Amino acid sequence: MARPLINVPAKVKRGQVFEIKTLISHIMEPGFRFTTTGDKIPRDIVTTFSCSYNGEEIFRADLYPAISANPFFDFFTVATEGGTLDFKWVGDNGFSETASAKIVVE
Amino acid sequence: MSRQTPRVPPIISRVTTIVCLLFAIASSVHGTDIPLDQRRSGYLDLGHDSKAMQDDDTINPAALWVQDGEALWNQKTGAASRACADCHQDAPISMKGVAARYPAFSVARNGPINLEQRINLCRSEHQQAPPLASESRELLALSAYVGRQSRGMQIAPPDDSRLVPFVEAGRKLFNRRIGQIDMSCAQCHDDNWGKKLAGSLIPQAQPTGYPIYRLEWQSLGSLQRRLRNCMSGLRAEAYEYGAPENVNLELFLMWRARGLRVETPAVRP
Amino acid sequence: MGETRPGATRRAVMLGGLAGSLAATIRLEPALATPERMRAAIRNVVGEASIRKGRVDLEVPPLVENGNTASLAVSVDSPMTATDYVKAIHVFNEKNPQPNVISVHLGPRAGRAKFSTRFRLADSQIVTAIAEMSDGTFWSASADVIVTLAACVEGI
Numbered sequence: 001m002a003r004p005l006i007n008v009p010a011k012v013k014r015g016q017v018f019e020i021k022t023l024i025s026h027i028m029e030p031g032f033r034f035t036t037t038g039d040k041i042p043r044d045i046v047t048t049f050s051c052s053y054n055g056e057e058i059f060r061a062d063l064y065p066a067i068s069a070n071p072f073f074d075f076f077t078v079a080t081e082g083g084t085l086d087f088k089w090v091g092d093n094g095f096s097e098t099a100s101a102k103i104v105v106e
Numbered sequence: 107m108s109r110q111t112p113r114v115p116p117i118i119s120r121v122t123t124i125v126c127l128l129f130a131i132a133s134s135v136h137g138t139d140i141p142l143d144q145r146r147s148g149y150l151d152l153g154h155d156s157k158a159m160q161d162d163d164t165i166n167p168a169a170l171w172v173q174d175g176e177a178l179w180n181q182k183t184g185a186a187s188r189a190c191a192d193c194h195q196d197a198p199i200s201m202k203g204v205a206a207r208y209p210a211f212s213v214a215r216n217g218p219i220n221l222e223q224r225i226n227l228c229r230s231e232h233q234q235a236p237p238l239a240s241e242s243r244e245l246l247a248l249s250a251y252v253g254r255q256s257r258g259m260q261i262a263p264p265d266d267s268r269l270v271p272f273v274e275a276g277r278k279l280f281n282r283r284i285g286q287i288d289m290s291c292a293q294c295h296d297d298n299w300g301k302k303l304a305g306s307l308i309p310q311a312q313p314t315g316y317p318i319y320r321l322e323w324q325s326l327g328s329l330q331r332r333l334r335n336c337m338s339g340l341r342a343e344a345y346e347y348g349a350p351e352n353v354n355l356e357l358f359l360m361w362r363a364r365g366l367r368v369e370t371p372a373v374r375p
Numbered sequence: 376m377g378e379t380r381p382g383a384t385r386r387a388v389m390l391g392g393l394a395g396s397l398a399a400t401i402r403l404e405p406a407l408a409t410p411e412r413m414r415a416a417i418r419n420v421v422g423e424a425s426i427r428k429g430r431v432d433l434e435v436p437p438l439v440e441n442g443n444t445a446s447l448a449v450s451v452d453s454p455m456t457a458t459d460y461v462k463a464i465h466v467f468n469e470k471n472p473q474p475n476v477i478s479v480h481l482g483p484r485a486g487r488a489k490f491s492t493r494f495r496l497a498d499s500q501i502v503t504a505i506a507e508m509s510d511g512t513f514w515s516a517s518a519d520v521i522v523t524l525a526a527c528v529e530g531i
Binding site for chain 1: 448477493
């Protein structure tokens with residue numbers, strides 16, 4: 001349930017800069033909201049999102065409560081060789097989610 | 107100053123009064139229906155980025171629910187251990203046009219039911235599975251997945267005479283003043299659409315894209331959730347999920363939106 | 376930055392008055408961030424280095440329909456080669472409870488120093504993006520955003 005959604009081009013040319021889009025379900029509770037009885041709702045956010053290309057980190061983001069729920073990222077990388085893009089989300093309360101996508105380089 | 111107004115024969119003035127009263131009563135009951143060619147979806151009033159969010163499945167947060175819905179569609183469930191796919195095969199084929207013609211009449215319920223209720227009816231009748239809770243992630247995911255298959259199609263309420271009294275009941279609710287604010291849906295959405303309320307544009311309230319990803323909720327939600335929000339905004343006691351009033355309102359609203367195109371799952375502020 | 380916008384003075388007077396009358400009876404939580412806290416958060420990242428305006432393009436809609444989700448796109452003018460690239464992009468705000476929005480770490484493998492995401496704005500305010508270059512320089516851009524909120528205040 002609630003797997004991340006990854007979008008990468010089906011095929012890329014060597015040396016081409018291509019776009020990666022990711023979406024993940026997460027409430028990103030900022031920790032500044034209160035219940036109707038006045039209790040603070042504790043923070044529950046994704047704190048880090050990273051992407052590795054054949055094992056080498058190409059993108060990393062440190063997230064703060066200001067990032068909207070269901071975090072979305074759109075970023076770029078250069079096509080080197082074919083292989084795998086690995087994505088990782090880490091957050092409060094032991095949250096950890098991974099996903100991967102194959103990259104075909106011609 | 108002496109009055110010089112011509113004297114009108116008493117019978118004419120009395121008839122005029124009665125006619126005016128009837129007109130006033132009629133217009134307060136029915137509001138002023140938006141002319142068919144002036145109806146527009148709230149999509150047109152979205153900012154550029156929200157429009158882009160709705161149009162692109164790769165960046166629409168609702169796509170997360172659609173993805174879940176697809177997984178649920180194919181998952182065997184219930185005592186019958188049956189998946190939706192076992193009866194309905196490929197949703198893009200079998201569910202095409204379904205959301206565009208809901209709510210529809212249910213013989214089992216002897217009245218209209220919306221898409222979420224239909225899904226739960228299928229679960230109990232054919233999958234021997236318990237109903238999914240209103241606004242639960244699973245129910246919204248299935249509703250979004252099924253609704254997505256009608257995207258682009260015209261809303262086509264069924265031409266079913268059994269539905270007529272329920273559409274009328276919905277119309278009455280739409281025109282009824284409610285809450286401490288003592289206003290009806292029609293007063294904002296029929297009579298004052300396009301104007302501003304506290305800085306926000308009043309839409310016509312055409313439910314073209316439900317379930318929607320509402321930025322205010324930061325989540326996907328159903329039309330009934332939105333109706334309940336509106337009612338509590340008027341400081342009225344909202345109808346419960348699945349209450350006949352909610353379904354009749356939904357039925358009337360979809361009739362009112364007939365011909366507009368389905369945008370499910372839409373993005374709204 | 377430092378410009379006075381019409382709402383700010385009214386808000387300051389209101390909040391000041393409220394704080395004064397309630398201070399004796401209620402312990403107030405520090406509510407929203409301030410331009411000073413944003414500047415402090417920026418100094419935390421940049422240190423004493425000077426920040427130059429330019430090379431950074433910060434795209435936020437000028438009018439946001441709902442503060443819960445505003446799009447944010449930052450791109451930096453850089454060849455992104457092994458010797459000349461953007462190391463990081465930091466985004467700050469001045470009125471949310473916290474001054475930081477996001478810090479993105481890049482490198483030559485990014486190919487393009489550009490990313491998009493969605494973020495929250497508690498109020499109409501100024502958003503600032505600062506790019507940290509491989510040569511140690513810092514560049515920035517700011518955008519003024521107006522936030523409208525959903526009209527019908529919902530209880531359920």
